Amino acid sequence: MISKPKSPEYLDSASTTKVDDKVLKSMIPFFTENYGNASSNHDFGKLAKNAIEKARTKVGELINCDEKEIIFTSGSTESINLAIKGYTESNTEKGNHIITVKTEHKAVLSTCEYLETKGYEVTYLDVDENGLISLSELRDAVYENTLLIAIMYVNNETGVIQPINEIGKIARESGVTFFCDATQAVGKIKVDVEEDSIDMLCFSGHKLNGPKGIGVLYKRGDIEITPLIHGGGQEGGLRGGTYNTPLIVGLGKACELINNEFESNFSKLIEKRLEIEKYYESNNIGIINFKS
Template identity: 55%
Template sequence: MYLDNSATTQVSEEVFKEMEPFFTEEFGNPSTLYGIGRESKKALDLARKRVADAINAKPEEIIFTSGGSESDNLAIKGIAFKLKNKGNHIITTNIEHPAVKNTLGFLETLDFKVTYLPVYENGIIKIEDLKEAITDETILITIMHGNNEIGTIQPIEEIGKIAREKGIKFHTDAVQTFGKVDIDVEKLNVDLLAISSHKINGPKGVGALYIKKGTRLTPLIHGGGQERGIRGGTENVPGIVGFGKACELAAAQLDEHYEKLSSIRDEIIEKVLTTIPEAYLNGDAETRLPNLANFRFKAIEGESLILLLDAKGYQASTGSACSSNTLEASPVLTALGLDPVDVHGSLRLSLAPESENFDVDEFVNILAESVARLRQMSPLWNQELDYDGVMCKKHGDDCRKC
């Protein structure tokens, strides 16, 4: 069972079928004037309309990119460079995706100033902090819609109203929320919104940036004037066609999938927290994505848990990042004020529509066995043994007091 759909999703059969002709028969360049090129241009226009319809935008407000990271870069750098004569201050949060956080880090080397708003135990900012951070030099607010790691959803509509009242451009990374919750760019009060294909059962390497009519930004890629001169380079027609179809399907099935996924998510949360001692849910319990739950388990190491689950046929992910010579606690979980030691014992489970036949009881039993096995080997867990090496005689095996 694949439980890492926040990382990427399987391309649906309907999407693949719609893409297939554009690898072979319909291979024309959409910028050409002859028949086969015009057919590609028609397919591009249809896909653009499908993307726009899915977020209540106009087709001319959609720019195709290579994915969410490029869309974020284009939005943030494009606005920063365009408005640098008006100010150099940008506001964000301390739990943004690396595509935003690292882009802002780059801009800081160019003398832009960035304020990183804190999130609290529930993973959500306080509007008062945002208002206090705004200065006369603020040109951009960039705050993600839904967090890719813990699933909490920020108050984007309220943030957008504040930005609009102050005349500040507002960008949100909606890569994780798109296709899972209703997104209406007019209601959200956003000027720029980034989305990605491979999170909604579309192909990898394709994304889009919504740019509200009247918003001007500096291009990052210069070429033959494609995408209204904002993003040069011959368009990835097969990928864009697939993305458009995936958007159409996601929009049509949004309510149905929301109900199914949130029901499974809630069942997982309830059973994990009641079955496994010292298990905790990370992020807000209510204001969260319907398909994502992030847990932490005391006294275990996340990567080891992932490997044990993988051996049992479950693919999931952890909040800690591991490499051959470093083990860094998740910045997102650390930002919640959690103990860095506990942060390393995290597990992210993210569902997709095809998860509806998921056997929650079987999974939770295997998860509980895996956690117990790791705790048997954990010096942190075994610190709770009493001086002569046996479990606490006063409180029993489940003692967490002595």
């Protein structure tokens, strides 16, 4: 008798994650009952706007920032474009030089390549055999006309964690704005924008058991950026368009769950990783020993 093949186990959570049941449950009423436009000045609209602001608070709590510094977008790609293009356009007097890394996500690299066609200079830092940048090379790359450093927290392909705290200190000491793509970090490790001296940061809901199509740009209050999408003045005039209330609520719930369950989930994740590593090691497959 032929046995039924086992269902494959999903191991691609760096790409996207399943929406948590509690997240889905929180979203449904804003599709079916509380569907008012959050910009409308009536009870239905006020209910939706109140839910959005509660979600904004939960997001802010996750990364340790004021909720007023949270801008909702469609995801990290939009947030990256808004941060880098918006900042350079609003701060031309500070210079025309950007520092980033050759192993950044394509959204950052493509945006920097676009800005090069507009006259901006971009330094692309190398990484060593462990995927890490050299902090001394970063310091040496900062010039008088450097206005932005864009370095990701956790690499989306290798999982390498950059020394963000030290990078933030270098940026702060140099008077250069620091933007961090934390799409693969938020929800998996503790991210604190104050402790790490991060001026702007982005992440997406679907990477942390939230819905697709919603993301965040954290922008420190005194940072000036130019909007990419002009419209009805939503998100402090920085991102026009009707509020996607269900997805914002879902992202807020996902952030709340991470805040409440981070330690237990982290322990389970470590156990699972060790189990997978043990299997690979015992079968002598897929093992690469990096230098320490």
